[in-house]
Amino acid sequence: AKGEGRGTVTVFEPGMAESRRDELILEGALKRALDNGELVCHYQPQVSLSTGRILGLEALVRWQSPEMGLVSPGRFIPVAETSGLIVALGAHVLREACRQYMRWFDQGANPGRMAVNVSGRQLRSGSLVALVKAVLEETGMPPESLELEITETFLVEDLAIVPILSDLKALGVRLSIDDFGTGHSSLARLKDLPVDKLKIDQSFVRGLSEEGDDQAIVRAIVALGGSMGLDVLAEGVETESQRHFLQSLGCEVAQGYLFSRPVAAGDVSLQAVFP
Numbered sequence: 001a002k003g004e005g006r007g008t009v010t011v012f013e014p015g016m017a018e019s020r021r022d023e024l025i026l027e028g029a030l031k032r033a034l035d036n037g038e039l040v041c042h043y044q045p046q047v048s049l050s051t052g053r054i055l056g057l058e059a060l061v062r063w064q065s066p067e068m069g070l071v072s073p074g075r076f077i078p079v080a081e082t083s084g085l086i087v088a089l090g091a092h093v094l095r096e097a098c099r100q101y102m103r104w105f106d107q108g109a110n111p112g113r114m115a116v117n118v119s120g121r122q123l124r125s126g127s128l129v130a131l132v133k134a135v136l137e138e139t140g141m142p143p144e145s146l147e148l149e150i151t152e153t154f155l156v157e158d159l160a161i162v163p164i165l166s167d168l169k170a171l172g173v174r175l176s177i178d179d180f181g182t183g184h185s186s187l188a189r190l191k192d193l194p195v196d197k198l199k200i201d202q203s204f205v206r207g208l209s210e211e212g213d214d215q216a217i218v219r220a221i222v223a224l225g226g227s228m229g230l231d232v233l234a235e236g237v238e239t240e241s242q243r244h245f246l247q248s249l250g251c252e253v254a255q256g257y258l259f260s261r262p263v264a265a266g267d268v269s270l271q272a273v274f275p
């Protein structure tokens with residue numbers, strides 16, 4: 001209800017919705033945030049490990065709340081998912097990311113590719129293909145510069161999405177499997193998915209500095225991607241030693257705090273991050 005408004009929201013901890021009631025309050029606040037333009041994109045570079053050049057940017061949503069400050073998506077995406085608000089939120093993010101890409105493009109900067117996260121619920125909504133088509137048309141975004149990131153867990157769970165992925169590919173956009181390595185996809189399944197890229201989950205990158213399972217897993221994913229003709233990106237790279245290990249394995253692209261945190265559009269530098 002309207003009366004529940006702001007006062008309630010200030011004391012509320014998003015992501016900690018314990019009761020159905022808490023969830024409804026957050027849902028209401030999130031819906032207003034979307035209407036008020038409080039959901040903004042930050043951008044994190046995806047970097048070539050051989051040249052230091054920025055090959056693309058990932059759009060990551062943030063809630064710029066007047067009451068709570070900058071709220072991270074881990075705290076509100078789950079509620080957006082269960083409530084279905086993720087469909088409108090996802091459309092907003094996709095549109096904003098493509099618009100921003102074209103702003104850079106029109107200024108003569110080359111952002112490479114723009115990667116946008118797509119949730120399972122959005123994929124199943126039945127409207128994603130039409131949305132992507134419409135946004136490409138209205139923004140003038142080159143389809144091959146747009147990359148949609150879909151988590152591995154979701155791709156494994158739902159066989160019915162393969163035709164949707166094919167429809168997206170037919171629009172000319174690229175598809176990437178997010179959090180790869182955490183979703184137990186079989187090789188047979190992977191072979192059937194029309195994807196272009198694997199993003200190695202950051203949990204495996206974290207342990208790269210010491211010899212052990214994580215090194216073996218990352219080595220295996222890089223080899224798998226190579227043999228299937230897929231790009232491989234390592235997420236969550238924070239240290240030089242992780243970077244060196246990835247380079248020694250022939251992993252071509254990386255993303256992480258070592259290169260840049262996700263930042264507001266105005267703070268993005270499209271210069272090479274090294275040498």
Ligand code: C2E
Binds near residue numbers: 117118178236237238
């Ligand atoms: P993700 O897609 O796996 O995004 C990577 C997350 O790791 C981001 O967290 C990013 O800020 C963080 N990260 C990047 N580099 C490093 C690093 O070096 N170290 C560490 N520790 N973390 C790093 P963020 O922005 O909080 O997003 C969390 C998750 O929320 C995302 O995980 C994604 O699943 C979801 N998300 C974010 N934006 C959207 C969106 O627009 N739509 C949907 N459906 N989900 C989104």
Ligand code: CA
Binds near residue numbers: 058117149178
């Ligand atoms: Ca992602």
Ligand code: CA
Binds near residue numbers: 201
């Ligand atoms: Ca990820």
Ligand code: CA
Binds near residue numbers: 179
């Ligand atoms: Ca994740």
